[in-house]
Amino acid sequence: MNDRGAEIWKDIEGYEGLYQVSNMGSVRLLDRTVHREMSVMQISGITLKPGLGKKHGYNYVSLLSKSFTVHRLVACAFLENKDNKPFIDHINAIRTDNRVENLRWCTPAENSNNPISYDRLKKSHIGIKQSDSTISKRVEKLRGRKITKLQRIKIAINQKKTRSVLQIDEKTNEVINTFFSLGEAQRVTGCHRSNISNVCKGKLKTCGGYKWRFSI
Known part of the structure; x- marks a missing residue:
């Protein structure tokens, strides 16, 4: 890590x-x-306190009322982009670590294939089932009642493993982002999870201007 004195x-x-x-x-x-009409004012500079985006989790600042993500400002100022790559990757997958050595220009595919992000994805929600206690409560609630075929299907679906979802550029077919679940994809993109799911199942072509598919 750089010495703060070398900033x-x-x-x-x-x-x-x-x-x-x-x-x-x-x-x-x-x-x-x-300079004003009748006076001159000396205004002292300050270090801006960045905000944190609720949807994307990146730091941002406002410059003359226009918002910019901090990592993009750093990359544009300090990192050469010979190949005109459109995305900026946080190498250690920490979106608030905006040191120049933690950033790199990348393609959508390179951004999604960050090995640290991929490892976290595998260790996170994927493969998590409902707990035994949750399943027991659901069974107890239905005890003594006739369970319809539809209810059985819903219970089976809820017990399946969570599946990650890939957001894909409609024109280039490159993976733009990987989400842990349909729910996360909906929260971040604003696309309804049922529509995303229908694209993954081949029932719709796109949702929100993107292609979608379940990760294998």
């Missing part, structure tokens, strides 16, 4: 002389002089 600052493109970003992931407003 390097660069102007943000389009905001030169007003805002700067550092190789450590900080963003600051510079000291500036404001």
Whole structure:
């Protein structure tokens, strides 16, 4: 990890002389002089406190009322992008670690194939079944009642393993993102889980402008 004393600052493109970003992931407003009709004001600069996006989990800051993700500001200022790759990957899969050495330009497929993210995916919700106590409660609730065929199907479905879902670019067929479940895909993208599921099952072609499929 870089020594904090070695922090390097660069102007943000389009905001030169007003805002700067550092190789450590900080963003600051510079000291500036404001000329008014009858006076001149000296305004001291400050380091901006980033917000945290509820949907994507990335840090962001507002520059003159326009929002930018911090990792993109860092990458644009410090990382060369010879191949014009559109995405930025957090190498250690921590979305709030915006140090330049933790970032790399990548394609959608490279972003989804980050080995750390993939390992976390395998160890997370995938393969988690309902607990025995939960199943017992459901059985107890139905005890003495006639269970219909539909109810049996629903219980069987609920006991199946959670399946991860792939979000795919409709034109390039590249994987853009991998979600732990239909529920997470719905929360992040705003696409209804039933529609995503129908695309995965071949009943619909797209949802939200994307193709979808269950991960094998």
